[in-house]
Amino acid sequence: MPRVIEAYIGEYASGKSENAVNRALELAGRGRQVNLVDLDLVEPCYTLRPLKRRIEEKGITVLAWETGEMIGLGEIGNLLRPEVRFCLHRPGDVILDVGYGVFGAQVFNLIEGADRNPDLKVYVVINIARPLTATVPDVVAHVRELGRADGLINNSHLGDETNIEFIQEGARIVDEAARILGIPVVATSVLEDLAPLIGDRDCRGHPVRVLKRFMPRAFW
Amino acid sequence: MGSKPIEGERKVFMTGNEAVAWAALAAGADIMYGYPITPQNEIMQYWTRLGPKYNKKFLQTEDELSAGFTTIGGVLAGRRAFTATAGPGNVLMQEPMSMAEAMRIPTVVVIQQRGGPSTATVIYSQQEVTLTCFGGNGEGLRVVYSTSSHQDLFDYTIKAFNTAWKYRFPTFVLSDGYQAKMRESVVIYDPEARGIRMVPTEPFLGKAGTPGEDRPAAHLRNTYNIEEELLEVLSKDIEEYERVAPEIIEYDAYNTENADLLVIAHGVVFRSAAMAVKELANQGYKIGYFRPITLRPFPREQLRQAAQQAKQLLVVESAYGQLLKIVQDNLYGLNVPIKTLLRPGVGITPEEIAEKAKALLAGKEA
Numbered sequence: 217m218p219r220v221i222e223a224y225i226g227e228y229a230s231g232k233s234e235n236a237v238n239r240a241l242e243l244a245g246r247g248r249q250v251n252l253v254d255l256d257l258v259e260p261c262y263t264l265r266p267l268k269r270r271i272e273e274k275g276i277t278v279l280a281w282e283t284g285e286m287i288g289l290g291e292i293g294n295l296l297r298p299e300v301r302f303c304l305h306r307p308g309d310v311i312l313d314v315g316y317g318v319f320g321a322q323v324f325n326l327i328e329g330a331d332r333n334p335d336l337k338v339y340v341v342i343n344i345a346r347p348l349t350a351t352v353p354d355v356v357a358h359v360r361e362l363g364r365a366d367g368l369i370n371n372s373h374l375g376d377e378t379n380i381e382f383i384q385e386g387a388r389i390v391d392e393a394a395r396i397l398g399i400p401v402v403a404t405s406v407l408e409d410l411a412p413l414i415g416d417r418d419c420r421g422h423p424v425r426v427l428k429r430f431m432p433r434a435f436w
Numbered sequence: 437m438g439s440k441p442i443e444g445e446r447k448v449f450m451t452g453n454e455a456v457a458w459a460a461l462a463a464g465a466d467i468m469y470g471y472p473i474t475p476q477n478e479i480m481q482y483w484t485r486l487g488p489k490y491n492k493k494f495l496q497t498e499d500e501l502s503a504g505f506t507t508i509g510g511v512l513a514g515r516r517a518f519t520a521t522a523g524p525g526n527v528l529m530q531e532p533m534s535m536a537e538a539m540r541i542p543t544v545v546v547i548q549q550r551g552g553p554s555t556a557t558v559i560y561s562q563q564e565v566t567l568t569c570f571g572g573n574g575e576g577l578r579v580v581y582s583t584s585s586h587q588d589l590f591d592y593t594i595k596a597f598n599t600a601w602k603y604r605f606p607t608f609v610l611s612d613g614y615q616a617k618m619r620e621s622v623v624i625y626d627p628e629a630r631g632i633r634m635v636p637t638e639p640f641l642g643k644a645g646t647p648g649e650d651r652p653a654a655h656l657r658n659t660y661n662i663e664e665e666l667l668e669v670l671s672k673d674i675e676e677y678e679r680v681a682p683e684i685i686e687y688d689a690y691n692t693e694n695a696d697l698l699v700i701a702h703g704v705v706f707r708s709a710a711m712a713v714k715e716l717a718n719q720g721y722k723i724g725y726f727r728p729i730t731l732r733p734f735p736r737e738q739l740r741q742a743a744q745q746a747k748q749l750l751v752v753e754s755a756y757g758q759l760l761k762i763v764q765d766n767l768y769g770l771n772v773p774i775k776t777l778l779r780p781g782v783g784i785t786p787e788e789i790a791e792k793a794k795a796l797l798a799g800k801e802a
Contacts, residue, residue, distance in 0.1 A: 228451070228454075228478065229449070229450065229451050229454075229619045343449060345447070345448050345449035345450075345621070346448065346449060346450065347446075347448050347450065347454075347458065347624070348485070350448075373449065374447060374449050374621040375449055375619065375620050375621045376620075376621075377447075377621050431619075
């Protein structure tokens with residue numbers, strides 16, 4: 217399997233970090249060398265902060281600020297961690313957890329070589345329970361606004377109140393939006409307790425990725 | 437896209453800040469004034485993303501003093517106007533909200549508490565209770581709703597507009613950075629579909645007719661020549677505040693009858709308290725909780741009723757005694773012992789509360 221370089225972008229609270237962390241752990245679980253990069257410029261390190269050490273214990277290199285290394289987060293502007301700029305030059309797989317914000321894929325301007333890296337895939341995470349990405353036209357407009365997108369991930373859920381019907385409804389909407397956009401649906405993400413009920417494929421035939429929830433450990 | 441932001445109701449998954457923006461839209465707010473500060477920024481961000489679709493307005497001012505005064509200006513012009521802030525911004529907001537208190541202007545302010553004093557943390561605390569309830573150089577004639585969930589944020593933001601416009605006291609929705617950023621499911625709805633009628637707004641200034649002839653002059657004052665003039669106006673406002681307080685007061689209580697321990701908490705900490713109390717009650721302990729939803733006006737009689745049956749009380753908050761002071765003031769004269777779990781600026785888990793409660797119930801802690 218060639219080098220995996222994936223960036224997870226999308227609407228605020230769409231599930232980018234959850235999907236990125238799970239993907240990194242899945243790859244590491246197969247014995248691969250993995251770098252997980254916190255590229256959230258709006259709320260850097262909040263998303264991965266409480267998890268950083270736990271993820272590192274699994275053998276993953278986490279490129280994210282330690283809380284104590286920064287001051288005045290969120291308001292005084294942010295400092296890009298130097299190795300984040302050069303993360304694509306590191307050996308092994310690279311999973312980028314991209315923060316929200318109106319600039320979407322423009323953030324890749326900050327990453328050396330992102331514009332010409334042949335392996336980089338930019339995946340947009342979609343949850344149809346998010347009001348601004350609830351319908352096919354909303355999803356299409358949202359993805360076009362982000363700039364670059366190489367695939368969609370259906371991450372439709374309602375937190376603890378998620379059910380299979382809701383996930384499948386997400387699969388139908390995301391599938392339709394992807395068809396209009398002319399890009400593939402990479403996967404449907406499903407929480408581990410619901411995974412046995414859905415099987416390996418969603419109702420549109422896209423592969424199911426099983427998620428463990430880590431973000432409840434992150435207060436933000 | 438329909439003319440209404442929300443048709444009927446729908447279940448969505450969102451952050452607390454978004455719930456506020458959607459609630460303001462659903463409530464028919466016309467304009468938000470604001471100055472950015474974490475952790476309330478996404479209220480502004482979502483208002484400005486959603487607003488243009490529904491012909492809503494936004495003004496970013498140069499600071500929170502100005503955001504507060506322009507909110508008052510919007511209300512004087514008859515607009516359903518609001519603002520949102522946090523921490524040091526809430527400190528600045530007190531000067532305009534004092535004026536709103538003086539002039540009886542129905543302002544709505546959403547507070548997402550962050551750590552203090554000063555800039556402290558952008559993350560979380562419950563340290564703006566005293567400031568939000570009693571800030572400004574006045575008597576605290578205002579309404580403060582303390583929310584504990586996204587559903588609360590949605591419901592009480594809508595309600596705040598109606599409370600403000602009905603009673604003409606500045607109204608605050610007091611939340612915190614955890615609620616602001618946390619994600620959970622919430623049912624958003626068109627208030628009309630739930631039978632909630634929005635209190636109509638009207639301009640305070642520039643009304644039709646000649647002042648003094650066709651109608652009384654709109655003479656809104658925040659300054660007086662002599663002490664007695666001020667006393668007369670304040671006495672009338674205080675009398676009115678106390679008269680309407682029973683209609684405004686809200687609280688939640690569980691298992692309060694002859695409790696060995698009554699846990700008192702508000703806001704997001706109440707969620708932890710409720711989990712701990714229910715867990716211990718299921719194990720057979722005589723334990724209950726009391727949650728003030730309105731911190732101003734405070735559910736004094738209801739708390740006294742519950743507290744006088746209890747063997748001891750436990751006040752839990754992410755501050756060093758701000759809710760505690762309000763509780764002590766309202767329970768003055770009762771001799772029930774008050775114990776505390778005070779953790780300024782940090783979250784409190786159900787496990788921590790359960791541990792403290794068990795120690796108190798076992799008589800291991802004085």
